[in-house]
Amino acid sequence: MPDKSLMEVFPTPGDEPFVVEHVNEEFTSVCPVTGHPDFGVITVRFSPRGKKAGGVCVELKSLKLYFQSFRNEGIYYEAVTNVIRDDLASAMNPVWIQVITNWKGRGGIRSVIRAERGDVPAEWRGK
Amino acid sequence: MPDKSLMEVFPTPGDEPFVVEHVNEEFTSVCPVTGHPDFGVITVRFSPRGKKAGGVCVELKSLKLYFQSFRNEGIYYEAVTNVIRDDLASAMNPVWIQVITNWKGRGGIRSVIRAERGDVPAEWRGK
Amino acid sequence: MPDKSLMEVFPTPGDEPFVVEHVNEEFTSVCPVTGHPDFGVITVRFSPRGKKAGGVCVELKSLKLYFQSFRNEGIYYEAVTNVIRDDLASAMNPVWIQVITNWKGRGGIRSVIRAERGDVPAEWRGK
């Protein structure tokens, strides 16, 4: 079951603009209808708040464990994307965040779902 | 015959900005002049209305069946593009929608047709 | 329905060793179980008999029409491969022939089927 308590954070290193991107190429969950596994690539991109404002970044190993907690969860593409966005936003309260889930094809159709929160700068929108 | 009644929808998961992209790499229809098959890649990209506004997303398997209904239809590239845009717009009433059809070469020329509806954000135009 | 009478042949141009390869990247048939379309790349490779021995080559446009005759046929991967090998062997009586069908993935598994007839030289085996 997706478990956001697995995520740990650490203080962001400074107050200047900063962008972090983590790409997990080994994400898997389960289709809630068919019970077959789904496989996707998850991209998380965010800008932490500055240090003085209490900004934090998610710790990499804890993020891996959080992603692994979806392994046997029956959950739709759209829900995966929204849940991860919500959990990361709640854990880090970043200036902005993007979550992009890119799924392997099913029945000849492959899908990409994008969810955001906050004021994503123009240069990151649509990427 | 293209049959938009095949498409089913489900409620969009929330009210925050959201972009969905489905890519069908196995589209085929028939050239109305020569009777030879055409093959293309269809990209559908849209932003559903928010949940409170009754926003919906097209269900993936029903979308596949809808695409398959073009299999033996004699229809031009431009018409395929417009029909899909119109049918999806009618089924989902999204904030905006793009349909891009990328066709395998014929006589040394390959073609890409793009149709849109609604206020497509700058970051998605021309993609 | 696959229709081998669509294939026409023309006399091979000479008596020296000769290898012809035709690759059809736009093959489609139908899964006999699910009724869903299958898409594949068909490679045909053969060495015609010499001119004095009455050797012939398949004519390209007629080959295309022959491939198109599978479009709405419900037929397994293995049968497609064997039928094409048999039909081409029967139409041309070549020194040797290979038919390789490379299918787009279904349920995360993609398949390649290879059938041959005659004494395929070492340099073409396994290709």
Added chain:
Amino acid sequence: MPDKSLMEVFPTPGDEPFVVEHVNEEFTSVCPVTGHPDFGVITVRFSPRGKKAGGVCVELKSLKLYFQSFRNEGIYYEAVTNVIRDDLASAMNPVWIQVITNWKGRGGIRSVIRAERGDVPAEWRGK
């Protein structure tokens, strides 16, 4: 000799924004100085006027024949680009048009020439 009378047009399918792209990867003309053949990829991109405004699209097969009419013409890269832009603009009177000619290398230098007419939207400029 480039012959724009070869081009035929058909009415554009509707009044909504629409972008058409045709890519000819098999263009050849002749260098007017050396008499050697030049080879290039021609990309034509345009937005037709709406149906009510009498908008038209170039017919694909006639476009192929038009491109083929350059085959033995001695003509510079820049002139090819401008002539195609002018001929297509004259045949279709589109909202905007781009012609991009991308030439194989000569003497270690490869060239790309871009000509436009009309108000090309930001998302297509520089592409």
Added chain:
Amino acid sequence: MPDKSLMEVFPTPGDEPFVVEHVNEEFTSVCPVTGHPDFGVITVRFSPRGKKAGGVCVELKSLKLYFQSFRNEGIYYEAVTNVIRDDLASAMNPVWIQVITNWKGRGGIRSVIRAERGDVPAEWRGK
């Protein structure tokens, strides 16, 4: 738990030489030491015995289910490779069989394990 009873077979279509290749790009199991998931690409290649000799091929959907039965199994790379080779050999009794498991990197090292049974022809060895 890997469950070979999931595999179903069907009679091979004829008596001529025949090679079948199935590639599963969505294999996952679990590292028995760390408990972390492993991801790999499994290639299965075999030549069924002829029809008269009672030759059979593995059915594709049942093969998928068999592969999925490793999902939560703690098992080493080498064991995965040997178990799949043994189970498929036992289910089909083929002329020869190869199983190649190609694993995503761990700690900067990626691994490929190859197991075979029977007289693999020269053109398939080392592939």
Added chain:
Amino acid sequence: MPDKSLMEVFPTPGDEPFVVEHVNEEFTSVCPVTGHPDFGVITVRFSPRGKKAGGVCVELKSLKLYFQSFRNEGIYYEAVTNVIRDDLASAMNPVWIQVITNWKGRGGIRSVIRAERGDVPAEWRGK
């Protein structure tokens, strides 16, 4: 018209084994049936006889002019391949020669034709 008198040769530089490969990516001729241009990549590979045996190599610029002499010739794929093999074999009398013509797709099928003369070593067969 293909004109083998355009080809010039020069003495091979020594008596030791030697392999020369020329790849022309800008070959074009005309389909004798439709009158439409064909485009292909021509690979010529040969081993000249030793210097003492009067071995010669084709001069590169003259080879280019020879290839250009096919530009407006109506000629089939198979004939192009055989004519080039014959003309080069006649001009150089090499130990062995291969001519491989790789043609852009027509109607969804692309073709490769291979002709040889002499005792082509195992390592070059099938390449």
Added chain:
Amino acid sequence: MPDKSLMEVFPTPGDEPFVVEHVNEEFTSVCPVTGHPDFGVITVRFSPRGKKAGGVCVELKSLKLYFQSFRNEGIYYEAVTNVIRDDLASAMNPVWIQVITNWKGRGGIRSVIRAERGDVPAEWRGK
């Protein structure tokens, strides 16, 4: 230990806009937690101040030595990125600077960290 005194600079060649990009594909440091080596690609992009304003560029060989000084340093991704940005900004006082560190995957997740200083023009943001 990262040693910014290794960096040497030379006067920028003029007063017109100028962008310099150095990409080091052979960066390595050490994870402060596990002691295992990290490997990444470091991209540095900056615009030096004009010559009259005393603008300088970092000398390439000294930059290499500076990068090598991280070899056995235990340091986080984020810190590497910030330290390099700070050290280069301090050494050159450029109009703007970007430092992008792109790290090889660890545990199936690969990361990209971006830090900037000064008024980075729109065309370089998000690259």
Added chain:
Amino acid sequence: MPDKSLMEVFPTPGDEPFVVEHVNEEFTSVCPVTGHPDFGVITVRFSPRGKKAGGVCVELKSLKLYFQSFRNEGIYYEAVTNVIRDDLASAMNPVWIQVITNWKGRGGIRSVIRAERGDVPAEWRGK
């Protein structure tokens, strides 16, 4: 020695917006410090003034000779970029010009230098 007198120009073909790009993949000069050769790819992009304004384009073969004149010149990356920009700007007086030099790696670091003059449109900046 770089010799700008080698460059010849010809009148631009018209008054409409026009962009020319020449890419030289075979540029070489010499490092003034080590005496070792440097190799790079030079991209020149410009928009000529209109015909009525006396606009001109650089002639391609003369450009090749100009580039070759750097072959044995000891000169830094930054200077190559600025000299080419200055020489081309002086020869053509274009509306705008970009010169991008992309150098093969030295000591594990590869560099790209960009110089411009005039009002480069947004769609070409940062490319």
Added chain:
Amino acid sequence: MPDKSLMEVFPTPGDEPFVVEHVNEEFTSVCPVTGHPDFGVITVRFSPRGKKAGGVCVELKSLKLYFQSFRNEGIYYEAVTNVIRDDLASAMNPVWIQVITNWKGRGGIRSVIRAERGDVPAEWRGK
């Protein structure tokens, strides 16, 4: 200092032919002459002896530590290759072993060194 005592082994899983390949894309050592770091990709390929003959395989994590022990060692390409071959052969006593070291370019030249021991089968030689 390269430390072969870091390597641990485990019993090979059976007696049938078996090939293991480990690719380390993150190898680094130091040039003994210049003191600059070298970076390479190390491929190790071997066939363990059968289980009854006491065959063993190297354990993956211990192999990683062994490779890391070269990090600050001044050692030539050829020596790295031979030392790894000798150490692995000594640790596992395999039927055959190949070690291939593929080094990033230095001064425009990149190198590949291959060392073997035992009777490497034809299909693996030269790979």
Added chain:
Amino acid sequence: MPDKSLMEVFPTPGDEPFVVEHVNEEFTSVCPVTGHPDFGVITVRFSPRGKKAGGVCVELKSLKLYFQSFRNEGIYYEAVTNVIRDDLASAMNPVWIQVITNWKGRGGIRSVIRAERGDVPAEWRGK
């Protein structure tokens, strides 16, 4: 002028089979007819004699200087290939040697020349 005295050698490290490959991607010489520069990739592959037999390997930096000595030499592709083979064979007296020169296109034709000496094993012939 090509100067083989630039090459230095060092004793081969042992008596077991060993293959060395050096690839120079930055080779340039001059066409003796046109005076224009030629650019190519030079691959040198050899097996040194064993240590007890006095086997030696060419030192990498001296090889670079030797290659650079062709920079302003007017010399044909075939001669470059033979001269390098002869000079390296004379400097190292290897068991076998291959020299492969792969030249950038001229007039739409690109060439590869291969020269060898000694008993090149089957797995390296034709590579």
